[in-house]
Amino acid sequence: MHVKSARFVISNTEVAKCPKSKLPEYAFIGRSNVGKSSLINALCNKKNLAKTSSRPGKTQLINHFLINENWHLVDLPGFGYARVSKTQKKVFQKFITNYFKERTQLVTAFLLVDIRHEPQPIDLNFMQWLGENFIPFSIIFTKADKLKPKAIEKNIADYSKELLDTWEELPPQFVTSSLHRSGVEEVLKYIDSLNASLKMEN
Numbered sequence: 001m002h003v004k005s006a007r008f009v010i011s012n013t014e015v016a017k018c019p020k021s022k023l024p025e026y027a028f029i030g031r032s033n034v035g036k037s038s039l040i041n042a043l044c045n046k047k048n049l050a051k052t053s054s055r056p057g058k059t060q061l062i063n064h065f066l067i068n069e070n071w072h073l074v075d076l077p078g079f080g081y082a083r084v085s086k087t088q089k090k091v092f093q094k095f096i097t098n099y100f101k102e103r104t105q106l107v108t109a110f111l112l113v114d115i116r117h118e119p120q121p122i123d124l125n126f127m128q129w130l131g132e133n134f135i136p137f138s139i140i141f142t143k144a145d146k147l148k149p150k151a152i153e154k155n156i157a158d159y160s161k162e163l164l165d166t167w168e169e170l171p172p173q174f175v176t177s178s179l180h181r182s183g184v185e186e187v188l189k190y191i192d193s194l195n196a197s198l199k200m201e202n
């Protein structure tokens with residue numbers, strides 16, 4: 001897919017205030033610092049698209065971007081951020097879970113995971129929760145340029161093994177580097193194919 005246009009639409013904390021349009025949307029979520037803003041910028045071919053909405057004070061927001069006038073990319077707040085208080089975490093959890101439960105336009109979620117790290121409980125728990133709520137998701141491994149091909153293979157195999165302890169099937173997986181723009185086209189192609197299958201259904 002060629003991204004011809006990408007623009008910021010709105011940031012908010014309430015699902016009810018998200019855009020009313022029925023355009024298909026794709027949510028990106030992951031731990032802080034996982035490389036989410038960089039990946040969104042790489043996907044959209046813009047240097048600072050995601051940064052504009054993740055400046056301090058705006059980090060706990062649901063950010064909608066309109067892509068090619070035909071689908072929404074949603075940048076969700078980074079979770080597991082050590083410096084937020086327990087109360088803040090609860091508020092955060094509430095509005096994120098509301099987003100996933102109420103946003104019927106959501107086609108799939110992309111959970112970003114740093115390829116260098118072992119499976120983290122927070123990510124595994126979140127996948128579990130998505131599964132229990134029948135929300136489709138894929139895993140996007142980030143920062144692949146930081147590892148050699150063999151190490152990438154090993155880490156993905158270890159990650160898959162861990163997932164297969166609780167899941168019967170593995171979710172779609174993408175290996176990306178925003179620095180090298182690798183894997184970016186695959187993610188866009190996947191979104192394109194989902195958008196096309198939605199059109200066929202209608």
Ligand code: GDP
Nearest residue numbers: 032033034035036037038039143145177178179
């Ligand atoms: P966010 O907090 O998840 O939005 O993460 P950012 O996109 O702001 O990235 C966090 C840090 O990781 C920054 O220092 C980025 O430069 C770095 N980073 C993000 N993606 C990549 C990548 O693909 N490769 C490398 N080497 N560094 C990356």
